[in-house]
Amino acid sequence: MSKRWRIEVSALGSDETKAEATVEAANWMTALKAGRAALGESGGLPPGANLRHESGGSVTIHDARERKTYRLYPAEEGPVAPAAVAQAAAAPAGAPVRKARPKTIAYIPSEDLAPALHAATAATQPAQPQPVAQAQPVAQPQPTIIGADAPLAAKSNKKKMAMTMAYMPGDDLPVAPRQVVVSGQADVGTADTIQEEAPLPVATPQASSSPATSAEIEPTLTEVDVELLLSRDAEPNEENPLRYRERAYVVPPTLSAAEAEAVARGELAALQAELEPFPTGKYVSIAVFDHAWDEHPARPPVVTLDWKDWHGEPVVTFPLQKDTGRPLSVAPAPAMDQGERLSAAFEACQDLFFLEKPIDALDFSVRLLAELLPTDATIASLYDIDTNELRAATVLGVDGVAGRGVSADTGLLGAAAHEAVALRVHDLAAEPRFDASVEGIPGMKGGAALYMAIGHQGRLYGMLQLFRRSQPRFSRHDAELVRYVSEQVGEFMGQFKTVQARR
Structure with missing residues (x-):
């Protein structure tokens, strides 16, 4: 059922309307396309733009590239005053991200941060009539203040943050050993559904849910060594308005998921205090691992925490399952209409530009599609131009496929590599081009599949393969969603290659 929509266009950062129109459309996405056409423009959602849903069904879209803001709202309602929100745009490709030198970062939580540190578990605990013994702080060397005046040094003991894409704590800024006091609880398990393996902001944040829910467990105080493994900062500029x-x-592997969450929330509280003087547009992503790693982690983090100040509460997930030997599986996603799915994919894909490598983008795409499009198995492959092979880099839902290399000219892979649209197959058993022995998944000769090449400007960078053993088949809307995600990943990979070529 269509309704009247009002579209207003203004300069980015201004409330003065430059152009406006009224159109008939079923939803805001078709209204945006029709409205832009009525105003002499073409296309729908501008690439790299930021989307925000307002109350009353209004939508605000910030296009950082064209320096425009689009506001849509039902014509029978008045426009909602735009909030001062951060405009997500591509993070600067500037300086490469450097891993921080592993060192023990340690602090004794102050009284004002203690409530936030214990927020993950304290709410579920009964009141204790007797006082709990407080952990004794350890002696700590005093950090040397370099180039700072006395009042500033007395005000805070925080690390000095450089205005660069990748700030790493160096030898010139010594950090005192620190210990985190967390509320220890027994690990009572995590959810069956696999969540993001790396920090992945979702389009519709949900309230955090800690795996420790029993109110019968007595809290104990434990001193935990917290080691900083990786640090990356991005300051806002003309192209990127986010402060990232x-x-x-890394924490000891003996920590429970609830204790790891307490560590993450404690670090978030410290970063929030540091970022408090700055305006809206703050994005914090924290991951806590139970092991140190160099290039890639051996297993997912125990907990991830993502906080966007314009969304309110942080989103907490627990990617690491206790049964690590079990194949990854995907639970059916909640029913969403196509407009909601594309909207969620659009907002989530803004975070692609914070990723470091193509392999990270493939993992991102698989996890995002797992949330929006339930499947039995998903394979994301990287294209090797030297060998003309598609090599499975990220696999969800099946064992024995990761690392497999297949010629890019083989079967359906070869057909999809030359197509500009998603290739849907309703019955693999009846598809003569399908070579189950090399491009399928073990034990599956039939079922449905969806193939979509990842490319940009005519270059092939990879491939997405989605499989279902039974009904429902992949629909045209499913193909449209996968195509959008693959295009965004392809654009990221194209930009990555361009930056690499300039070095």
């Missing part, structure tokens, strides 16, 4: 902080930490 990314941290990866």
Whole structure:
């Protein structure tokens, strides 16, 4: 059922309307396309733009590239005053991200941060009539203040953050050994559904749910060594209005998921205090691992925490399952209409530009599609131009496929590599081009599949393969969603190759 929509266009950062129109459309996405056409423009969602849903069904879209803001709202309602929100755009490709030198970062939580540190578990605990013994702080060397005046040094003991894409704590800024006091609880398990293996902001954040839910467990105080493994900062500029902080930490493997969450929330509280003077547009991503790693982690983080100040509460997930030997599986995603799925994919894909490598983008695409499009198995492959092979880099839902290399001219892979649209197959058993022995998944000769090449400007970078053993078949809307995600990943890979070629 269509309704009247009002579209207003203004300069980015201004409330003065430059152009406006009224159109008939079923939803805001078709209204945007029709409205832009009525105003002499073409296309729908501008690439790289930021989307925000307002109350009353209004939508605000910030296009950083064209320096425009589009506001859509039902014509029978008045426009909702735009909030001062961050405009997500591509993070600067500037300086390469450098891993921080592993060192023990340690602090004794102050009284004002203690409530946030214990927020993950304290709410579920009964009141204790007797006082709990407080952990004794350890002696700590005083950090040397370099180039700072006395009032500033007395005000804070925080690390100095450089205005660069990738700030790493160096030898010139010594950090005192630190210990985190967390509320220890027994690990009572994690959800069956696999969540993001790396920090992945989702389009519709849900309230955090800790795996420790029993109110019968007595809290104990434990001193935990927290080691900083990776640090990345991005300051806002003309192309990127976000103030970004990314941290990866290592904690002892004996920690429960609830204790690891307490560590993540403690680090978030410290970063929030540091970012408090700055305006809206703050994005913090934290991952806590139970092992140190160099290029790639051996297993997912124990907990990930993503906080966007314009969304409110942080999103907490627990990717690491206790049964690590079990194949990854995908639970059916909640029913969403096509407009909601594309909207969620659009907002999530803005975070592609914070990723470091093509392999990270493939993992991102698989996890995002797992949330929006339930499948039995998904394979994301990288294209090797030297061998003309598609090599499975990220696999979800099946064992024995990761690392498999297949010629890019083989079967359906070869057909999809030369197509500009998603290739849907309703019955693999009846498809003569399908070579189950090399491009399929073990034990599956029939079922449905969806293939979509990942490319940009005529160059092939990879391939997405989605499989279902039974009904329902992949629909045209499913293909449209996968195509959008693959295009965004392809654009990221194209930009990555361009930056690499300039070095």
